[in-house]
Structures are given as structure tokens and as C-alpha cells.
Amino acid sequence: MSSENKLHAYVRGEIVPLDQAYLHVSDLSIQRGYGIFDFLKIIDGQPLFMEDYLARFYTSARLMHLPVPLSDEVLKATIFRLVELNEMPMAGMKIILTGGYSDSGYDIGEPSLLLIQQPLSLPGQAMLERGLKVITHSYIREIPEVKTINYTMGIRLVNKIKENGADDVLYHTGGVVTELPRCNFFIVKRDGTVVTPVEGILHGITRKHVLEIAGKKYKAVEGTVTLDDIRQAREAFLTSTTKRILPVVQVDDVVIGNGKPGAVTLALLQDLIKLEEESRK
Ligand SMILES: Cc1ncc(COP(=O)(O)O)c(C=O)c1O
Missing domain, CATH: 3.20.10.10 (D-amino Acid Aminotransferase, subunit A, domain 2)
Incomplete structure (x- = not known):
């Protein structure tokens, strides 16, 4: 597994080192706890049942009036790009979509899409x-x-x-x-x-x-x-x-x-x- 400081995440359009993966304080997730996510398992570089998780992610986004800023194809390609960069044999991938940066602290802005890969251990x-x-x-x-x-x-x-x-x-x-x-x-x-x-x-x-x-x-x-x-x-x-x-x-x-x-x-x-x-x- 790559060491923590080599891990990368995707934040609002960019792949960045995990230690530089930040959101602005005006994000509606911070201001009002507004956001959705999904979580899928990746074993030896292969996401499991990805279609099922993405379908649920899109449903959650729709029900919360959050447009997903990437097409399905680009979202999948970005997931694979991160998996390749992070080289973790057993991992979870969190796909988070928040209400975005909001001047009023209440109205939905341009949603923030984040992809975070984290090590995963299954129950013993x-x-x-x-x-x-x-x-x-x-x-x-x-x-x-x-x-x-x-x-x-x-x-x-x-x-x-x-x-x-x-x-x-x-x-x-x-x-x-x-x-x-x-x-x-x-x-x-x-x-x-x-x-x-x-x-x-x-x-x-x-x-x-x-x-x-x-x-x-x-x-x-x-x-x-x-x-x-x-x-x-x-x-x-x-x-x-x-x-x-x-x-x-x-x-x-x-x-x-x-x-x-x-x-x-x-x-x-x-x-x-x-x-x-x-x-x-
Ligand atoms: C509220 C809730 N119910 C059930 C589940 C289990 O869902 P899944 O099998 O897709 O992980 C989760 C997963 O985090 C959850 O947050």
C-alpha cells in the first residue's frame, strides 16, 4: 500500500495529494450538513458492483436536487485513475457530493464532488x-x-x-x-x-x-x-x-x-x- 502522504483524492475537478484535499468553509456540507455519498469496495484494483453503487449515488443526488458535475463515463474514469494512483489492494472509495459553496450558507451552489479512497479491513x-x-x-x-x-x-x-x-x-x-x-x-x-x-x-x-x-x-x-x-x-x-x-x-x-x-x-x-x-x- 502506498504511504498516507502518497495518497490522492479528487476534489472539485482536480486530483490532489490527500494532504491538500480541502473544501472551503462556505460549503453547504459544513454550513448545513447538506450532502450525499456512496461507498464501494475495491479489491486488487477492481471496484465491486460499481454499477449498483453508482445507480444509488445518482438516485440520492436526484432526490437531493444535486446535479452531478461529471458524466457517468468521466466519473468512472476518475475512479479508475485514483485507484491506479493509490495502489491500495483493499480499499473503500467514498464518492461524496455536497451542496457546494454557498454565499448565503443556505442555497445550493455548484455541488462539490469528492472522491476519497481509504484502506479497508473486513471483519475478522x-x-x-x-x-x-x-x-x-x-x-x-x-x-x-x-x-x-x-x-x-x-x-x-x-x-x-x-x-x-x-x-x-x-x-x-x-x-x-x-x-x-x-x-x-x-x-x-x-x-x-x-x-x-x-x-x-x-x-x-x-x-x-x-x-x-x-x-x-x-x-x-x-x-x-x-x-x-x-x-x-x-x-x-x-x-x-x-x-x-x-x-x-x-x-x-x-x-x-x-x-x-x-x-x-x-x-x-x-x-x-x-x-x-x-x-x-
Ligand atoms: C443507513 C444505511 N443503511 C444500510 C447501509 C448498508 O448499505 P450497503 O450494503 O450498500 O453498504 C448503509 C451503508 O453505509 C447505511 O448507511
Whole structure:
């Protein structure tokens, strides 16, 4: 991997060394927290499922009235140029689009597009064997279908998560479960059906792939998941680009199944890893 000072980023039309990658204080992301992003994984120089992530990025941009300053073709070429320059075997690429420099500090300016590549490590074996404990919190993201840069609630809850000896937090409203701050959520019911919430969530790319692979072996559906369903569930797990699939073995005081990572969860993880490998061939 190249050393930190050799890394480059793309900022508002230019590729610059990472230590010179700045935005002006008038940017609407700084002034009002207005912006969107997406995040894709790059393994051995190959972006995984790039079309899926870019499609979601364009949808987020459209829903937030932010024109993307580069054509699809030039955006992809710039991503590849950075990947080539940064030479990181395992990385994440953040594509950020903000409200841009704003004289009024409120009106959208010319959006700022940023591309930042960062080293990525996937969860280790210990975490997979242990499984995660999560607490719950009543909250719904403001515009759930958009991948905004607003993670205020998640970040505010970090201390509470630690105080409870937990790993993360699961959002719900009135007992109807949605997602975690950075992950989607699944349960495996007693009858073996794999279910993931459909309302009030970001449509995760990993969630989409897991639904596809789960549908080949099991009954897999999008639907309503309640805290009561979790109490009855045989297994639970979360999904995200950086975490792939991680077992959830406890939600608040409720131990899921036998309190150990479940067989369906671990089988799906192997299938997901295979799907990632096939996508790179
Ligand atoms: C709110 C939210 N939900 C779910 C996810 C998981 O999405 P993906 O699988 O595309 O990484 C993320 C990813 O960061 C997220 O921010």
C-alpha cells in the first residue's frame, strides 16, 4: 500500500495529494450538513458492483436536487485513475457530493464532488464467531432512501452503545425495525424464512445481493420485522459493504436463538463471498 502522504483524492475537478484535499468553509456540507455519498469496495484494483453503487449515488443526488458535475463515463474514469494512483489492494472509495459553496450558507451552489479512497479491513474471524450485541433506539433517518452524509443520531449513540457493552444500535419506530446506522438488518424466522425490513431503510447493495442469494436456497422476503419477531427469531444478522454479513446474537436483553451465530447466516456469508469473487472474474 502506498504511504498516507502518497495518497490522492479528487476534489472539485482536480486530483490532489490527500494532504491538500480541502473544501472551503462556505460549503453547504459544513454550513448545513447538506450532502450525499456512496461507498464501494475495491479489491486488487477492481471496484465491486460499481454499477449498483453508482445507480444509488445518482438516485440520492436526484432526490437531493444535486446535479452531478461529471458524466457517468468521466466519473468512472476518475475512479479508475485514483485507484491506479493509490495502489491500495483493499480499499473503500467514498464518492461524496455536497451542496457546494454557498454565499448565503443556505442555497445550493455548484455541488462539490469528492472522491476519497481509504484502506479497508473486513471483519475478522473472532467477530464472526462471537456475533454482535446491539441495543435498540427509536429513530428513523430523515430521508431513509437517500444516502445522506447525516449520521448525527448514530454518532451521538456511540457512547451509549459502549456503556451497554454493545457493538451497534438497531433503529425502530413503535417496535417496527428498520436498520442500523450503517447496515441493513435480517432475521431468520423459526420456519426458516429470511426476512428484511422494506420500509424506512436505505436500500443497501449488500442487502440486495443477500436477498438474491438467500432466495436461491430459502424463502427470502422483504417485509415488516418487529421487535417481537426478533424475540421469536432463530437467527439475526446485519449486512453492509464493509461488514458483508455479521451475525447478531443479542438485541437488548433478548438472546437470539441459542446465542451463537446461526448456520443460515454463516452459509449466506460464504455465498456472498463467492458472489463477490465471481463478480471479479
Ligand atoms: C443507513 C444505511 N443503511 C444500510 C447501509 C448498508 O448499505 P450497503 O450494503 O450498500 O453498504 C448503509 C451503508 O453505509 C447505511 O448507511
